[in-house]
Amino acid sequence: MNSMQVWRRCGATALAILTLAACAKPVTAAEPATFQIHIKPVTGSKPQADALEVRWTLDLPAGSDFDLTAPITYAGVEGVADRIESLSARDGSGPITFTLRDDPPHPGGFPHFRHWTAERPVSGEVEVAYVARARSPGGRGGPPFDLRASGGGLSGAGSGFLLLPRGAATSRSHLSWDLADLPGGSGARTTFGDGDVQIDGPPSRLMQGWYMAGPFGHYEGAGDSAGFNAAWLGRAPFDAAAEMAWAADAYAYLGKAFGYLDPVPPYRVFMRFVDGAPCGGGTALGASFMYARCALAEGETAPSPRETLIHEMVHMWVGGIVGPQGVTSWFTEGLTTHYTRLMMLRGGLDSVDAYGAHINNSAQALYGLAAQDMTAQEIVAVGFADGDIRHIPYHRGAFYFADLDARIREQSGGTRTLDTVLRPMFEARQAGEIFDHAAWITLVSAEIGPAAQAEFEARILRGEAFAPHPNAFGPCFARRDKTYEIEGRGPVDRYEWVRLTNVPDDLCRNW
Numbered sequence: 001m002n003s004m005q006v007w008r009r010c011g012a013t014a015l016a017i018l019t020l021a022a023c024a025k026p027v028t029a030a031e032p033a034t035f036q037i038h039i040k041p042v043t044g045s046k047p048q049a050d051a052l053e054v055r056w057t058l059d060l061p062a063g064s065d066f067d068l069t070a071p072i073t074y075a076g077v078e079g080v081a082d083r084i085e086s087l088s089a090r091d092g093s094g095p096i097t098f099t100l101r102d103d104p105p106h107p108g109g110f111p112h113f114r115h116w117t118a119e120r121p122v123s124g125e126v127e128v129a130y131v132a133r134a135r136s137p138g139g140r141g142g143p144p145f146d147l148r149a150s151g152g153g154l155s156g157a158g159s160g161f162l163l164l165p166r167g168a169a170t171s172r173s174h175l176s177w178d179l180a181d182l183p184g185g186s187g188a189r190t191t192f193g194d195g196d197v198q199i200d201g202p203p204s205r206l207m208q209g210w211y212m213a214g215p216f217g218h219y220e221g222a223g224d225s226a227g228f229n230a231a232w233l234g235r236a237p238f239d240a241a242a243e244m245a246w247a248a249d250a251y252a253y254l255g256k257a258f259g260y261l262d263p264v265p266p267y268r269v270f271m272r273f274v275d276g277a278p279c280g281g282g283t284a285l286g287a288s289f290m291y292a293r294c295a296l297a298e299g300e301t302a303p304s305p306r307e308t309l310i311h312e313m314v315h316m317w318v319g320g321i322v323g324p325q326g327v328t329s330w331f332t333e334g335l336t337t338h339y340t341r342l343m344m345l346r347g348g349l350d351s352v353d354a355y356g357a358h359i360n361n362s363a364q365a366l367y368g369l370a371a372q373d374m375t376a377q378e379i380v381a382v383g384f385a386d387g388d389i390r391h392i393p394y395h396r397g398a399f400y401f402a403d404l405d406a407r408i409r410e411q412s413g414g415t416r417t418l419d420t421v422l423r424p425m426f427e428a429r430q431a432g433e434i435f436d437h438a439a440w441i442t443l444v445s446a447e448i449g450p451a452a453q454a455e456f457e458a459r460i461l462r463g464e465a466f467a468p469h470p471n472a473f474g475p476c477f478a479r480r481d482k483t484y485e486i487e488g489r490g491p492v493d494r495y496e497w498v499r500l501t502n503v504p505d506d507l508c509r510n511w
Helices: 203-208 240-258 306-318 334-346 352-367 376-385 392-411 418-430 437-448 452-461 505-509
Strands: 008-010 013-015 024-026 035-042 051-064 067-074 084-091 098-102 112-118 122-133 148-150 153-157 172-177 187-190 197-200 210-214 217-220 228-233 267-274 282-285 288-294 477-486 490-499
Touching: 035 203, 035 210, 148 267, 153 228, 172 203, 197 203, 210 228, 210 267, 210 288, 217 240, 228 240, 240 267, 240 306, 240 334, 267 306, 282 306, 288 306, 306 334, 334 352, 334 392, 334 505, 352 392, 352 477, 352 490, 352 505, 376 392, 376 452, 392 418, 392 437, 392 452, 418 437, 437 452
Parallel strands: 035 172, 228 267, 267 288
Antiparallel strands: 008 013, 024 197, 035 051, 051 122, 067 112, 084 122, 098 112, 148 153, 153 210, 172 197, 187 210, 217 228, 282 288, 477 490
8 A cells, every 4th residue: 555654753763654643742731832733624615524724823033034835746646735725824014925836746746845935034923824625526546645524524644734834943833623613522633642732843744644533433442452543534334443453453463573663652543434536545654544445335335454454554663765755665665565464474364365365466466567667767757647557666575575585584594584684674773773775785685695786776676577486475385487468568477376285374374
């Protein structure tokens, strides 16, 4: 699934995926914030909330330049800035007028922004107010960052509705809500906490959180799952409470299996079920993710998205790698895809046969695609315009890591695995060390030899096909040649994996 991994800092600890909720505290009168933001969902003439009224204040030194910014397109979600209306701003000298400037579009639908530049210097307390409209159905799809109405409320990411001061260096923000226009029993929940919260960091941190307000259903973990919670708007086509209980147990298992985040950070799941495409998918932000899909008719059901739930939670531990925008998906998404199915297998969260099906689904998604050998840069250029192409690094990366794991085991005589290689790197990255492509080459070369760099550049950056190690997926699955018939390209000889029925399930799970 889709995800946006962002390096952030909380106190002195840097994490690939930060536990943002741990950096938020309830608002108290004794802790005033320089940046204060107030959000009110509004209904207008409709019974369904369809917009947010946003108001914020910021103290600036006399004679300050003042520049506001909001995304025009954010990770394939279009028109965010176009849905900002009724903008007003003022300081002690009166109203502030702006000159608008748009960044050039980014190839592939990656973020580019609109800038509102004040036509005079500002001083003292500056107040900004505007209305952010919810996105209507229609248009190109993308991750669920956009502000959407569902189930009597609104939800989205900060990047889907926030207009913020560029470069503001305040150290904390106060977020408050007015829910008067929403149905009785409504609440407000974000990545940062419930209701009114204080958030450490500059205003830009608010962009990297999920927001939900309305009469949402919710689940609160307890015992080993304490700190895990979930909220959803709209009618789920499965038993949401039961599936969130399953996800809470799975999250506790992931914490024990990966081990290096101790204690396991609190985690928040958001789900929304919207009327009309685009519906979204699954996307992780700090210590939280949003699952979005189109609502089904009353009485219709659908399977729980368990693989998606695990995938997005695994991002907490896999994290990111420093590199050019988009090109790092081989790691953030490829390694997450690899560990998603492996953790489901090891933890008994799915059957051995389902593990094999996931492998072959990846094989079909990669080898059955005419664009399977596109370079990493070519994939970035396509970006969010083609979902199949954008997901190539998920599958290509997963096969790369499975192959690497088998080779590390082979060369070390079974004393080392991909798990043991990655654990010290994860811990060092958590402590603040930079982890980039050069660091990766150094790490992997120490395990499989000097050919590691050439292989990485060929397989990951240039997209050249390779045969994963025969034991890439453990002792229960054998690689077999398969011809894929590709429309517009013809037959391509690649691989599939078949279950060896004489190997017991327990041995498969212990890979």
